[in-house]
Amino acid sequence: MQSVVLVLLGVAGMAFGWFVYSRFIATRIYRLDPDFVTPAHEFNDGRDYVPTHRVVLWGHHFTSVAGAAPIVGPAIAVYWGWAPALAWVVLGTIFFAGVHDFGALWASNRHKGKSIGALSESVIGTRSRALYMIVVFLVLLMVNAVFGVVIANAFVNTPGAVFPAWAAIAVALVIGQLVHRRMNLVALGVIGVAVLYWTMWAGSAMPLTLPTEMFGLTPQANWILILFVYAAIASMLPVWMLLQPRDFINGMQLVVGLALLYGAVILVMPDISAPAFNSRVGESAPSIIPLLFVTVACGAVSGFHGIVASGTSSKQLDKETDARFVGYLGAVGEGSLALITIVAVSGVALAATPEAWHAIYDEFGKAGAGAFISGGARLIEQGWGIPELVSQTILATMVVLFAGTTMDSGVRLQRYIIQEWGEIYRLPWLKNGIAATLVAVACCLLLAFGAGGASGSGGMIIWPLFGSTNQILAGMTLLVISVMLLKLGRPVRYTLLPMIFVIAMSFAAACVTLVQFWRDGKWLLVALDLVVLATSLLVMLEAASAVRRFRRESAHGRAVAS
Structure with a gap:
């Protein structure tokens, strides 16, 4: 084929999802109001709450939620064959991710820009808020700690990506100032992307590396420290200064990257070397059900997206009607990246024959972002004639910039949660932005170096929990949205049915991994897995209680009225 x-x-x-399904959800279910005063206008402080053009906000939202996950997850899941991965990515984007991301953004917008954890108190009840925020904080901790490792390894393995990755920050700072002064957005976007791609070419010819040992640490460990210092500073800057322009430029460069990859497929029309369904799955490999649905998270549906949508994106929404463009189209962008990843790691650009493909995918989890970079670079070279080394730098920089943007937003979101805890538990010092940021970074570094030693890779120890925890969080977010819709008297099946499916698959996956952790004697993972399962179960019981209470009150009100 x-x-x-x-x-x-x-x-x-995905075109059906955007042009038809998302329009139905916007008009019939969420019922967007163009006259609703968004939190960005109501609480405009020039720092976190800033009304933003929807294209710029889409760039922020898209690149913050993307990270490396829509590349890594599908690249691993193709182990079971390209057909299951393709089906989950496409159907997940249309009926799960788009509704989830769009809904989290809309729900937060309707509750003064509260995070999904905080607004669960308004929708479900007081106890759910504390429980919900435990899972949210754990997901953010894993994402930040692990993405630091991902970027550090990319810098060491692909030194050509170092210069363009850091140059992108300087470009973003300049563009942020110019956009703030109301200069033409399209022109700035074109110039910014052109400069960024020039730095990629320069980076491939000018690789940069750290000394093999500095301060008694390896290059990977030093990069992790540098990245968290940067993330701490970036998370405290006003969003218009660095976060928005950086994400906008990253979003635009992804559009160019996708055009290169999709265009190469059309020009070359390569054959697929991977099987539709892999019949050579090893005995030690996990079962496709339920593990497929937590291996491919970003690109199908991801709880982390709800954190971003309700944490930063909702505070920058200019008009409520922009929520469809930002939330649903952001999910479509992720799905598009996951789709081309499947093509890149399934085609002859990566492996010329089925046997060569099986040699690469001889065990579960072996192939990932590296397979995407290799297959994608060869595909671009065949289609456009761009040298493979330059193409590798382009794709590696894409991965690094996405992961770095996610770290920026992730640390900022951790700050928000810590500040919310300061309000809940009446700890004034935690409400301070600098103090909250330092606590957030300290937690990440404690995990990175406390659990991982001098390598700084401690986040990898609890990373096996991410898939199921992240998807459980997605189900919990859909649960909050469903309860909110029920109270508004609107149809809930479009969020409730995806919620039931995601919760069922992620709970099953968490139980499967729990058994494996127990057999391997990984007691930290056993304890954290049990915490996640228990916490999410309690939130669902709280939601069921809130629904019963609401129905009793509604029935009583109707009885009194009659």
Whole structure:
């Protein structure tokens, strides 16, 4: 089969999602109001609450939620065959991710920009807030600690990506100032992307590395420290100064990257070397059900997206009607990246024959972002004639910039949660932005170096929990949205059915991994897995109680009225 068939099927499905399904959800379910005063206008402080053009906000939201996950997850999941991965990415984008991300943004917008954890108190009850925020904080801790490792390893393995990754920050700072002065957005975007791609070419010819030992630490460990110092500073700057322009430029460069990859598929029309369903799955490999649905998270549905949508994006929404463009189209962008990842790691650009493909995918989890970079770079070279080394730098920089943007937003979101805890438990010092940021970074570094030693890779120890924890969080977010819709008297099946499916698959996956952790004697993971399962179960029981209470009150009100 030719890879162009996969592309056409996927693009057609996502086009239906954007042009038809998202419009139905916006008008009939969420019922967006163009006259609603958004939190960005109500609480405009020039720092966190800033009304933002929807294209710029889409760039922030998209690149913050993307990270490396829509590349790594599908690249690993193709182990079971390209057909299951493709089906979950396309259907997940249309009916799960788009509704989830869009809904979290809308719900937060309707509750003064509160995070999904904080607004669960308004929708479900007081006890749910504390429980919910435990899971949210754990997910953010894992994302920040691990993405620091991902970026550090990328800098060491692909030194050509170092210069463009840091140059992007300087470009963003300049563009942020110019956009703030109301200069033409389109022109600035074109110039910014052009400069960024020039730095990628320069980086491939000018690789940069750290000394093999500095301060008694390896280059990876030093990069992790540098990255968290940067993330702490970036998270405290006003969003218009660095976060928005950096994310906007990253979003635009992704559009260019996707155009290169999709264009190469059309120009070359390479065959698929991977099987539709892999019949050579090893005995030690996990079962496709339920593990497929937590391996491919970003690109299908992801709880982390709800944290970003309700944490930073909702505070920058200019008009409520922009929520569809930012939330649903952001999910479509992620799905598009996941789709081309499947093509890149399934085609002859990566492996010329089925046997060569099986040699790469001989065990579960072995292939990931590296397979995407290798296969994608060869595909771009075949289609556009761009040298493979330059193409590798382009794709590696894409991964690094996405992961770095996620770290920026992740640390900022951790600050918000810590500040919310300061309000809940009446600890004034925690409400201070600098103090909260230092606590957030300290937690990440404690995990990185406390659990991982001098390598700084401690986040990898609890990373096996991320898939199920992240998807449980997605189910909990859909639960909050469903309860909110029920109280508003609107149809809930469009959020409730996806919630039931996601919760069922992620709970099953968490139980499977719990058994494996127990057998391996990984007691920290056993304890954390049990905490996540218990906490999410309690939130769902609280939600069920809130629904019963609401129905009793509604029935009593109707009885009194009659």
